[in-house]
Amino acid sequence: MTQTTTDRPTRAASGAVVPVLAFAGIVVAVMQTLLVPVIKDLPQLLHSAPSDATWVLTSTLLSGAVATPIMGRLGDLYGKRRMLIASLAVMVAGALVSALTSDLLTMIVGRTLQGFAMGAIPLGIGLMRDMLPRERLGSAMALMSSSIGVGGGLALPLAALVAQHADWHALFYGAAGLGAVAIALTLFVVPESTTRAPGSFDLPGALGLSAGLVLFLLPITKGSDWGWTSATTLGLFGAAALVLLLWGVMELKVKAPLVDLRTTARPAVLFTNLASIMVGVSFYVVSLVLPQLLQLPKATGYGLGQSMVTAGLLVAPLGLTMMLTAPVYARLSARYGPKVTLIIGLMVIAVGYGAGLGLMSAAWQSLVISVVLGAGIGLAYSSLPALIVGAVPASETGAANGLNTLMRSIGTSVSSAVIGMVLANTAHTVGGVAIPTMHGFRVSFLIATAAVAVGLVLALFLPRPDRAPRLRATSEEEANLANAARATGAEEAPHGFRGRVLAADGSPVARAKVTLIDRRGRQAGATLSGEDGSYTLAVPAEGAYVLAAKALGHAPLASSVTHPGQEQAVELDLSLPLSRPGETVGA
Template sequence: MPQTTDQRAGEPAPTAAHPMPAPTEPPHDPPRDRRSAGGAVVPVLAFAGIVVAVMQTMLVPVIKDLPVLLATAPSNATWVMTATLLTGAVATPIMGRLGDLYGKRRMLLASLAFMVVGSLICGFTVDMATMLIGRALQGFAMGAIPLGIGIMRDQLPRERLGSAMALMSSSIGVGGGLALPAASLVAQQADWHALFFGAAGLGVLAMLLSVVCVPESSVRATGRFDVLGAIGLTGGLVCLLLPITKGSDWGWGSPTTLGLFGGAVALLLLWGVYELRVTAPLVDLRTTARREVLLTNLTSIMVGVAFYAISLVLPQLLQLPKSTGYGLGQTMVVAGLCVAPLGLTMMLTAPVYARISARRGPKATLMLGMLVIAIGYGAGLGLMSAPWQTVIISVVVGAGIGLAYSSLPALIVGAVDPSETSAANGLNTLMRSIGTSVSSAVIGMVLAHLSAPAGAVTVPTMAGFRVSFAIATGAVAIGLVLAAFLPSRPKPGTPRLLARSEAETGAFERVTRDADPAGTTDATTPMPPPAALRGTVRDPHGRPLPDAVVTLQGPDGSPAAHTVTGPDGSFAVTGLAPGAYTLTAAGYPPHADRVTFAPGDRERRLDFDLTQEAVATRPRT
């Protein structure tokens, strides 16, 4: 690796050597221009996300019938839903990390393949144990969401990335909303096993489209897969989520529930200590502890609580008989149609999010979305007396959740290195799953306690529904407070760029000018002239390496800018303030080096000649 004039004699380079996992050679696919790439990538990945959501939601219409269909006790039948939840929570960060290491498209296909196999197993059985195995395999499909977001970051130009990630993030709600009426119709008109065969068919279609339309990403993290970390995280999450989902059946004060909660605390603490010590962790806890990442993940839990509450309340309210005095007496299919606007509105808010975020930033969009959710639930406290009123609630809450969900990946992507995109978004998706699990447990407990006899069965009361909406509103309020402490969008003049080659070095100036069209920056304030960093990345054979991701970290260790090399292997980053920066070229293998700009410096050059022997990781912060 070439030494720069900015490295002091005897000062160690900010790198750490690790053997590179396979593959050690670049993919043989021809380089793609990020400005022209992605024509079919976005809809295909969004479709994969919708398929995953369909898999999660398809059994909701038949939940109450599962004990009879599987010839088991009601408490055992709930494991059909719990199994998918547990494996999905565990698989999401693990598949994300595997994707960062060995290829995001490869792991996306593996996730969908698990879902297809699991669906086929479920489709051919009525045995409870076999059904649980199939449902557990289906849960691995949850990894497709963060993997899809990671692929988008690697393949799409900056101007398309925001709306694409918004659509991918919202696909989980879109698929859920569309699956309810479709699954209800299938359950009424055909054998319930047809739901699983339909999910398998959709999974195969998503895999075929991904093979044809989605290119493999050239961005790789370094190091090896943290097997011990994966085992520790799995054990901790299982001990945490099991009592959350089954606590109402076991009893919240039972030895089993309390023992599992205690085990979760112990395992996760030990896992955290281990992750801080290992060289290539499953989850970079130092990155996770950054304010923008930590607060985004905590806010995600609150959004998950709010998202699932409406899915638990409205279908039950709509299907309760009118003889209760407050039930709306609708069929399963009509109930699904009334809730379907929740998902449709989430899909339609993706372009709206892109416009708002471009002007105000993802933090403002997240806060706006949560405010809209609160308005929807607040209005819902008084709008529960007619089916058309539930449609209004679904539309308003769906719009808010769409804005909030769309903002979360943008906040995460803006705070982590490109080689950590899938793992970081996998952790964020896990936080949403924890939120939905908490929502299911808490609201399920509320509805069980606030219930009344209705003939031979016990049904939730209107008070139970209203308390559930109030809980969701409270969760949104907490999330709004957390989001308020997120860092605001960078001020004009902060390096954000972004040039693919030396011919595009004016991109930063255009971005800065567009960010401050009114010229509000005080022109009388003395500002040091911005500096530029240019260079070329060459592969181990000395050839220019196109489409290599180049990431710049600021003096405080936070991401300052990232770009990709042009067809000639060149890159340029402009608008840099004085200070020491760490530059990482993520090729095969990646290199890192340090460059310092003194006041008055206008331009520096740093070339990377990648070799097979020297492999570097991104310096820790």
């Protein structure tokens, strides 16, 4: 029998953990939104052709898409806090590289490094699951998930202000400073999680997924430049399909895959990920359309003639409203479950885009659209990690949320490409400059509405809504587990694990729920510890498992274990760390 070594936190997680992790998510969003105010000026600033300058944005998108699931898996294996700090450190290095150059190739390298910060979102959500009590987990994950919109909404006017009144390289110095602050706060406030996944890092799987994602996302982001029916675009799509198919076949044969496709194929995970793509599409459309509509001169007949900073301020409520919906989501989810909350969010988004079709004639109307869409997107984004966390074992939280974040990134990539093509094909050329038209803006909103409708259908196919985790198991559940514990004594079921559940001070923990999870993420057994803390669990076969334990007043514990398969019981005591003072962790 082997057990992985875990890095247990040396101190209890403080109440500042959630704000610090959310701040890390906001820093990631700031990095993404940094260059939006100067997009149109990048060719001149970098002394390059417009088609080459777009690689400054494309490189960040591609590296973020590749890094997200990989960093999630590394976090599950070697520590989520450790990988969170690594992601932010790479981002800081990339920001400093970009701050010190005006050369296109060097700038692309710096922006590629900045894309690694995208892994902070799933890693933060995984840390929250591992250390927070159930009554706080819903709202905390909602805040972390919506931080990407919050940071984007706040960064847009601030970046515009800096770009108007200072050298544009100051944007990168600011991002590097924020990243350094996030690293320092994480080091001092966030303890490492003790939860580890079994197995080792799947390097061939990481390389295969990276190649497939690059081959898929590259033609999406550059298709409008190359031509959607060009040999390059179609060839890359075909190559992506082939590589991802071969990668999937390989992952199904690997004992410890980068992405457990069997878990991913569960309806709760599959339909959540597909709906995430649609939510990503709907989020990015408003970010592309409203700033352009607001900044177009009134001489066009439909432009609203606002400055860059004013336009950013009018769109900023999109992110602020997303942040404010986190506590609303927690209450709705506690009563109706995350599936219902996702459906409500998608319906609010549909209302926002539908109303937006007739509210494009005044600046204040853009403010209304931003608030409504922010509320809907906030509810939808907040629901996604809760649905994923509820469908996968604790040891796979990082990888599963990394894949879900990747699905959102694919949605924003598709949105960027499609809306860019729509606006380009419907634009008027005035003095050699392409001017977007009101028709293009309305078609973009219609596309967003259609994406939301597809997302709503997918959400309806999710398994029936499950209410938020209870603080205590029901009496029926406890009775069933207690009966199972009495029925599987060591002398009757020697083929398995047995031992005692102990508190940090060595005292026995009674009525702790002990769960055995196989390598595919399925529950292989469960029981309650006795009054002396003893437990016994039979195993169906030899091999690797995760043995998890949780109890009132204690933080949960998950350990990777291996049973040799002989007809014997493997002795293993489980030591539960204490929860924070004043908080109760449910069993």
